[in-house]
Amino acid sequence: WLNMQSLPASRSKSNAKFPCTDSSWPFLHQWRSLTSSKSILHDVYQKQLRDDQPYTLSGIFGDAVVLPPSMLPWLLAQPEHRLSARWAQLDALNTPLTFLRADIGVNPVHEPLVRRNLMAHLDGIAGLLHEEVALALDDLWAGNSEEAWREVNLDYTIRRVVARASNRIFVGLPLCRGNDYIENCISYSTRVSSCGLLISSLPRCLKGTLGVVFTAPIRLAYSRCSNHLLPVFKALLGGEAPASPHLFSSWLVENSAKLSEDSPERTPDYLSRRIMALNFAAIHTSTLTTINLLLDIFSSQSAPASPQSSVPSPSPSQDAAAATEAVVRLLRDEALTSRARWATNNRDGKVRDEVWSRARLNQMPRLDSALRESMRLWGLVPKALSRKVMPMPQGQGQGVLLPDGRGHLPPGTVVCLSGWGLHHDEALYTRPFEFVWDRFVGGGSSSESAGGEEGEAKPETEARAAAETDRQFAAWGIGKHACPGRFFAVDLIKIIAGKVLADYEVKLGKQRPENIWIECNVAPPPSATLLVRRRKDPV
Numbered sequence: 001w002l003n004m005q006s007l008p009a010s011r012s013k014s015n016a017k018f019p020c021t022d023s024s025w026p027f028l029h030q031w032r033s034l035t036s037s038k039s040i041l042h043d044v045y046q047k048q049l050r051d052d053q054p055y056t057l058s059g060i061f062g063d064a065v066v067l068p069p070s071m072l073p074w075l076l077a078q079p080e081h082r083l084s085a086r087w088a089q090l091d092a093l094n095t096p097l098t099f100l101r102a103d104i105g106v107n108p109v110h111e112p113l114v115r116r117n118l119m120a121h122l123d124g125i126a127g128l129l130h131e132e133v134a135l136a137l138d139d140l141w142a143g144n145s146e147e148a149w150r151e152v153n154l155d156y157t158i159r160r161v162v163a164r165a166s167n168r169i170f171v172g173l174p175l176c177r178g179n180d181y182i183e184n185c186i187s188y189s190t191r192v193s194s195c196g197l198l199i200s201s202l203p204r205c206l207k208g209t210l211g212v213v214f215t216a217p218i219r220l221a222y223s224r225c226s227n228h229l230l231p232v233f234k235a236l237l238g239g240e241a242p243a244s245p246h247l248f249s250s251w252l253v254e255n256s257a258k259l260s261e262d263s264p265e266r267t268p269d270y271l272s273r274r275i276m277a278l279n280f281a282a283i284h285t286s287t288l289t290t291i292n293l294l295l296d297i298f299s300s301q302s303a304p305a306s307p308q309s310s311v312p313s314p315s316p317s318q319d320a321a322a323a324t325e326a327v328v329r330l331l332r333d334e335a336l337t338s339r340a341r342w343a344t345n346n347r348d349g350k351v352r353d354e355v356w357s358r359a360r361l362n363q364m365p366r367l368d369s370a371l372r373e374s375m376r377l378w379g380l381v382p383k384a385l386s387r388k389v390m391p392m393p394q395g396q397g398q399g400v401l402l403p404d405g406r407g408h409l410p411p412g413t414v415v416c417l418s419g420w421g422l423h424h425d426e427a428l429y430t431r432p433f434e435f436v437w438d439r440f441v442g443g444g445s446s447s448e449s450a451g452g453e454e455g456e457a458k459p460e461t462e463a464r465a466a467a468e469t470d471r472q473f474a475a476w477g478i479g480k481h482a483c484p485g486r487f488f489a490v491d492l493i494k495i496i497a498g499k500v501l502a503d504y505e506v507k508l509g510k511q512r513p514e515n516i517w518i519e520c521n522v523a524p525p526p527s528a529t530l531l532v533r534r535r536k537d538p539v
């Protein structure tokens with residue numbers, strides 16, 4: 001623990017001597033990386049396919065050594081105490097500072113509950129997620145009128161839908177609908193990311209003092225959220241509120257009872273901070289992924305993946321709007337078929353009750369494929385699988401040797417792979433820069449040389465569900481540290497997108513707005529809007 005703390009906190013400087021990803025002067029490539037990471041990450045991957053060498057990537061927010069794709073199996077085999085995923089994540093956003101209590105990030109007791117309890121309850125919570133999504137979307141998109149078209153800001157509205165639905169499972173009713181709580185959850189999760197990045201750009205000597213100033217907005221957001229969370233946990237701990245099988249706050253309290261009497265993890269304050277760490281993991285990531293998916297679907301113009309596909313190819317004479325309409329129709333048909341199969345209707349044919357379950361969500365292969373394809377195209381971590389070289393106990397050597405003597409990495413070095421390069425590798429994905437929505441439905445020619453997680457050969461037409469990880473798809477990470485919340489996130493995003501497809505008419509301007517890059521972070525533009533109108537008679 002002491003060893004870990006004594007490592008340079010964030011803004012890693014690579015002492016390893018590898019060629020730079022960019023031939024300009026060292027100072028210049030830090031600045032160039034701020035706006036040009038997309039081409040830098042693409043070029044370095046292409047170079048590595050030829051020379052199989054590591055490269056140093058310099059950036060304002062820290063340096064990293066980009067390993068060639070051939071080293072992926074070696075990287076995955078390294079134990080956490082040598083190459084640490086956790087410390088790479090903690091450093092990247094300075095979470096020991098930005099989570100306000102170092103041990104919330106360093107000792108993530110909420111993580112096993114995501115792996116175990118959240119996974120085990122996915123079936124039971126799908127209906128709750130749907131109920132919250134439906135209400136939140138109607139509040140934010142439909143307003144009082146079903147007649148008029150409305151222009152909605154995607155970032156503003158989807159962030160609130162995601163925050164409300166996630167908190168339906170994290171803390172339950174009525175808090176998940178409390179305006180002050182939700183606004184401050186959003187503020188907290190946004191500020192942990194932005195302040196974390198800002199602190200990363202500071203010289204080490206200024207982090208302590210300026211860190212306190214920069215984290216002030218996070219303190220404020222936490223303090224406001226804790227006004228709501230502390231009473232919830234006091235009631236759960238005191239037995240005044242019943243435990244619930246589908247509530248993360250209940251699982252946290254149950255778990256804390258197994259810890260020693262004097263553990264701070266048993267206090268309402270720590271339990272509240274755990275909920276905020278979950279909000280941080282869930283809100284920003286799921287919001288951006290949903291927005292990318294909606295923008296991709298409602299601007300889709302690509303030919304289908306397979307010539308046998310049921311989607312008509314846009315011909316030169318067919319206008320873009322007709323091509324998009326054809327894709328939307330197929331996805332909407334799937335959403336409506338699913339509703340028809342899982343709903344009970346009133347006598348007048350209107351839906352009375354809908355069953356939501358994993359079985360239902362698993363029967364939406366078109367939407368699954370579109371989501372996976374959107375994540376392939378825009379994966380939120382273009383610098384994938386970041387790992388930090390940890391110091392070894394005395395006598396066991398310092399640092400890590402790369403395979404085949406291709407270099408030595410001193411402690412503190414951060415390594416990664418070019419996830420962007422991997423996802424846009426023409427040998428793995430035909431038409432790599434296009435949104436081919438049905439690429440993973442099966443029957444497509446998506447990943448010709450695709451292998452599974454264990455490297456086994458996969459047939460060309462293999463369908464891939466959005467939450468699956470494999471060695472050609474790094475959007476969730478790969479291997480034992482792959483995102484444990486991905487099944488929950490995929491269910492939520494499919495529920496939101498399915499609802500939009502079934503119940504709303506949507507128009508997007510002529511072109512999909514360009515995503516923005518800030519160093520190795522890529523996101524849809526916060527100003528992106530859609531024109532929406534609630535369908536009068538969705539079915």
Ligand code: HEM
Pocket residue numbers: 085086111114278281282283285286289380381385386474475476477478480481482483484485486488489
């Ligand atoms: C679309 C939404 C999401 C995306 C794109 C995403 C992506 C990721 C990625 C790329 C990693 C790092 C993997 C690595 O280093 O190899 C990660 C880790 C993690 N994610 Fe997610 N995530 C999402 C949603 C969630 C949600 C909803 C939760 C919790 C409910 C969650 C909890 C976690 C945790 C606890 C880790 C750390 C795992 C570890 O280090 O072993 N994520 N996520």
